Amino acid sequence: MSIGYNHVRARIHVRAIADNFLEMNRRGGNCYGVVKSDAYGHGLAVVAEALAGAGAKTLAVGTVEEAASLANTTFTGRVVALLGAQLPEDYPLAVAHDVICFCGRREQLRRLNEAAVLARRKARVSLKFDTGMRRLGFLPEEASEVLELVQSLPNLEAIMVSSHLATADEPEQEAHVHEQGARFKGVVDVLRAGGLEIEANLCNSAALLAFPEYHFDGQRPGISLYGGNPFYGTSREELGCCLRPTMEVTSRIYQVHDLKAGEGINYGLTYRAERDMRVAIVGVGYADNYSRNLSSKGWMVVGDKRVPVVGRVCMQMTAVDVTDVADARAGDTVWLLGGNSPAAISACELAEWWGTISYEVYCLMGMNPREYLLDRDIQRG
């Protein structure tokens, strides 16, 4: 899980994650904290406990195995597995830990019921409908058949109905959100008319921020808990400006030296000095998940200044131009993400230089050795 051979550190601001949850929950009213993929690289157990402290009653992970691992934390609320039961061993595991599995195939419903009968327990599930993502789930027109099947399985309790939006973070594709929203509402109506008491949830972070009309009974924010603005670079950017950054990533300068005008640096000598300059060699590279796409494109923070990456990102080292940082020397801290000055780099900015989204920046940078800034005095919502 964690990279063990470098000087890179991902520092997690636990309090900021709790604050972001409170902010989103104030809007939605019943947020399930999405903590899949090791809490977007922030660490599942610590984040789960912080969200519990902020009042989260439900968390959502990816696999059933991840869901079961929450039993080793102080979180005692409901746990949803968004990927649902996939492996044969997932079915008994989900039942034993009372994991609420997303189910989008009939076989999953039958097998969860069987596992529940064997264990003399109930299996609680969320019926997952594909309203326009074209990824996982029953089709809306199958709603009555799914209802019948669920009602014929004695140890199954369908307590939620869910769907996922494909374009909620793209203002220019808003029409598709409304198509999905209308289809979802149709499914919810069919299930309720058939007698199911069911908690409907559709929104991810972007929809929670932009479409209050689709808040239904629960919401599933993920990226917003980690301070990522799903609307970064769009006309709705303002909507996500209320969030606090949650991860800083640092490394160290290994060496500082002059580069004369005309000299090239690093593999391929792809960058050539246009003037006499000073460069710092920083201890981070693509083996630390600092993407090679950042070659001559990224920026880092040294002291209170942003400095550009010059030349190729190597496996464990990257050069930056520190000509304008008078006192840079070996051993100094360098921020790849964050920083303690107005020059701080946001996950969205880093993602833009990298050619990706903040989600991937967090998941990948968070695989570096982590340190936690804990603040036990988390305010309850």
Ligand SMILES: *Cc1c(COP(=O)(O)O)cnc(C)c1O
């Ligand atoms: C990851 C995920 C979310 C959270 O989405 P964000 O864009 O991170 O808020 C919600 N629902 C499902 C099904 C997901 O897989």
